Amino acid sequence: MERSLVLIKPDAMQRGLAGEIIFRIERRGLKIVAMKMLQMDKALAQRHYSVHKDKAFFDHLVDFITSSPVIAIVFQGKNTVEVIRQTMGETDPTKARPGTIRGDFGIDIGYNLVHGSDSLQNASKEIDLFFSKGEISDYDREIGKWIS
Ligand code: DAT
Numbered sequence: 001m002e003r004s005l006v007l008i009k010p011d012a013m014q015r016g017l018a019g020e021i022i023f024r025i026e027r028r029g030l031k032i033v034a035m036k037m038l039q040m041d042k043a044l045a046q047r048h049y050s051v052h053k054d055k056a057f058f059d060h061l062v063d064f065i066t067s068s069p070v071i072a073i074v075f076q077g078k079n080t081v082e083v084i085r086q087t088m089g090e091t092d093p094t095k096a097r098p099g100t101i102r103g104d105f106g107i108d109i110g111y112n113l114v115h116g117s118d119s120l121q122n123a124s125k126e127i128d129l130f131f132s133k134g135e136i137s138d139y140d141r142e143i144g145k146w147i148s
């Protein structure tokens with residue numbers, strides 16, 4: 001079983017799309033094992049996006065992600081990283097396919113609604129940035145056997 005970190009970004013929070021995004025990911029069969037709303041500070045934003053620190057858009061990205069509360073969620077299940085990336089769609093919403101979150105609700109790369117870890121290794125690092133071990137609940141669901 002894999003785990004991945006999802007962030008409902010400030011634009012999605014402001015637009016009232018948190019439920020829609022969680023709904024789309026959850027109904028694919030992935031299980032929520034941790035969730036919290038928080039206001040990211042600059043230090044957390046810089047660590048979360050550290051791979052992009054040399055990019056031209058980095059400062060804007062940090063300002064954006066700290067501009068409103070976000071919801072951080074750990075999803076768990078089979079192929080979780082890939083399934084979430086597929087459900088989100090391409091980074092640039094104008095290239096994301098219809099039927100994906102970004103393809104259905106976005107129009108600008110700077111306002112693409114949702115974050116999902118891009119690899120198992122980064123998922124593990126990102127989850128540790130947002131959650132302590134005690135905040136993650138690994139529980140069984142009866143429905144699990146009908147999903148994978
Ligand atoms: P993703 O969020 O799909 O993993 P990423 O890790 O490459 O994409 O970039 C992180 C975020 O930075 C992305 O969600 C939106 C922003 N971003 C990426 N490329 C950008 C660009 N060329 N101009 C402005 N913002 C960009």
Ligand code: MG
Pocket residue numbers: 116118
């Ligand atoms: Mg990324």
